Amino acid sequence: MNAPFPPGKAPLRVLIAAPRGFCAGVHRAIEIVERALQRYGPPVYVRHEIVHNRYVVDGLKAKGAVFVEELDDVPDGVPVIFSAHGVPKAVPRAADARGLEWLDATCPLVSKVHRQAERQIEAGRHIVFIGHRGHPEVIGTFGQVPEGTMTLVETVADVATLDLPADMPLAFLTQTTLSVDDTAAVIAALQARFPDIAAPKAEDICYATSNRQAAVKDIAAQCQLMLVIGAPNSSNSLRLAEVAERMGTPARLIQRGGEIEADWLEGVETLGLTAGASAPEELVREVIARLAEFRDLAEEQIVTTTERMTFKLPRQLV
Numbered sequence: 001m002n003a004p005f006p007p008g009k010a011p012l013r014v015l016i017a018a019p020r021g022f023c024a025g026v027h028r029a030i031e032i033v034e035r036a037l038q039r040y041g042p043p044v045y046v047r048h049e050i051v052h053n054r055y056v057v058d059g060l061k062a063k064g065a066v067f068v069e070e071l072d073d074v075p076d077g078v079p080v081i082f083s084a085h086g087v088p089k090a091v092p093r094a095a096d097a098r099g100l101e102w103l104d105a106t107c108p109l110v111s112k113v114h115r116q117a118e119r120q121i122e123a124g125r126h127i128v129f130i131g132h133r134g135h136p137e138v139i140g141t142f143g144q145v146p147e148g149t150m151t152l153v154e155t156v157a158d159v160a161t162l163d164l165p166a167d168m169p170l171a172f173l174t175q176t177t178l179s180v181d182d183t184a185a186v187i188a189a190l191q192a193r194f195p196d197i198a199a200p201k202a203e204d205i206c207y208a209t210s211n212r213q214a215a216v217k218d219i220a221a222q223c224q225l226m227l228v229i230g231a232p233n234s235s236n237s238l239r240l241a242e243v244a245e246r247m248g249t250p251a252r253l254i255q256r257g258g259e260i261e262a263d264w265l266e267g268v269e270t271l272g273l274t275a276g277a278s279a280p281e282e283l284v285r286e287v288i289a290r291l292a293e294f295r296d297l298a299e300e301q302i303v304t305t306t307e308r309m310t311f312k313l314p315r316q317l318v
Contacts, residue, residue, distance in 0.1 A: 012265065012295035014288065015222060015302050017215035017274035021229075023208030024309040025107030026051050026278050029084035032105045033060050035317040036079055045074045047091065048083040048136055050105060052234040053278040054255060071095060079103065085136035086110045088143020101316075108311050109176055109206045110137055114144045116200055120171040121145045125198060126164065128153055130186050131175035135235055138175055155182075159189040171198035176206040177235040177277075179242060180213050207309060208277050209236050213243050215304045216274055220244040223272035225264065226251040229283050230276030237276030244272065256283065257290030265294055 022030075029050050036044045042064020049057050049067060057067060071094050074080045079101045082091065086106040095102045106114075120127050127150040131138040142150055153159055164170065172190055174183055183205060190197055203210075220226055226244035230237020230253055237253060244251035249272070254260065265271070271291070275284050291297055312318075 009294065009296040012268065012291065012297050013270040014291065014297055014299050015219040015270060015272050016284070016299060017212070017219055017272065018301050018303040019208070019211050019215060019305060019307050020273075021275040021277070021279050021281050021284065023206070023277040024307070024311050025084055025109060025206070025208070028311045028313065029105040029107070030056060030060070032103055032313060032317060033065050033081055034063070035313065036081060036103055037064050039317065040079050043078060045078055045080045046083065047071055047074070047080060047087065048085065050081065050083050051278040052231045052237075053276075053280070054231060055283060056278065056280060071098075071100075074100065076100070081105050083136065084110070086114060086140030088140055090143060103314050103316060105314075106140070107176070107206070110140070113141055113173055113176065113200075113204050116173055116204075117141060117144050117150070120173070120198065121149050123169075123171075123198075125169040125171040126151065128162070128164075128170060128172045128190060128194075128197070129174070130154070130172060130178065130183055132178075132235060135175065137177065137235075141173070141175075153186060153190075156185050156189045159186060159193060162193070164194075169198075170194050170196070171200075173200055174204040175235070176204055177209050177239065178205055179239045180205055180210055181243075181246075208307070209239070211305050211307060212236065212240055212274060212277065215302070216240050216243045216272070217247065218304050219272045219302050220247040220249040223249050223270045224268040225249065226272040226274070227260070227287060228253050228274055228276065229255070229279040229287060231255060231278065234276045234278055237279070240274055240276060254287070257286035257288075260287065260290045260294075262294045265291075 043066045081103045084107045228240045241251040
């Protein structure tokens with residue numbers, strides 16, 4: 001519970017979802033950049049945003065990280081880090097060809113999908129991949145296997161239009177940051193149309209994505225507004241806002257507390273608050289402070305599960 005605020009403000013109950021914010025893969029990726037800066041000294045180059053959060057990226061820039069979109073933008077003789085979303089195999093090969101020292105910050109759960117893709121191709125199956133076109137994770141996963149051995153679908157409607165030979169052995173895999181409910185519907189459509197399609201041994205949607213969506217479901221029905229802290233290019237953050245909307249609760253995706261306007265809170269007695277897997281806890285507190293400018297807050301943390309997952313760092317940094 002917050003300390004009392006000056007009188008005259010209407011009360012606002014704030015339900016804060018837990019778990020929220022950083023997942024183990026994001027913690028690992030950021031630590032890789034920070035340790036690389038300590039070991040090599042700045043500048044350390046990072047191909048693509050290490051995670052999809054401007055606050056995090058700007059903080060690392062201030063410490064000496066340089067973010068670029070392509071390996072060609074990295075000068076010779078400096079270390080380069082590959083983002084948490086994963087990269088096509090061609091990228092580390094190109095880095096090796098140039099003699100660049102590189103570190104892979106790919107989330108281990110994304111790497112697990114990469115290895116599954118390789119095994120399915122080795123088994124002679126064509127992969128139907130469920131994901132969002134153009135997302136870095138999708139690009140990285142497609143880059144693990146030979147061209148033409150994987151087909152992307154985004155929706156149930158896409159499944160109906162798949163033009164694959166009836167006798168082609170198939171498997172499906174998914175992006176790790178999708179809507180749990182949407183993906184279940186696409187998988188059901190695939191299995192109805194292709195009864196023999198091979199499924200992954202375990203769900204590809206990562207624990208953090210599933211847990212954060214479940215936490216939103218747990219509180220959204222009690223709220224008149226849900227705020228999701230996350231970037232507009234963050235798949236898992238967008239999904240959190242969608243989950244709330246589907247439960248009938250208006251949701252707003254915000255990056256910083258300063259975006260919040262007083263009129264957003266008109267008619268709101270209970271507000272839900274969560275953060276995508278790339279958003280640090282500092283931004284949650286920033287949002288709380290902004291809300292306190294308008295209303296007298298009563299905070300409640302709603303815990304649906306406790307996360308204890310951790311991932312090892314690359315051997316170069318241990």
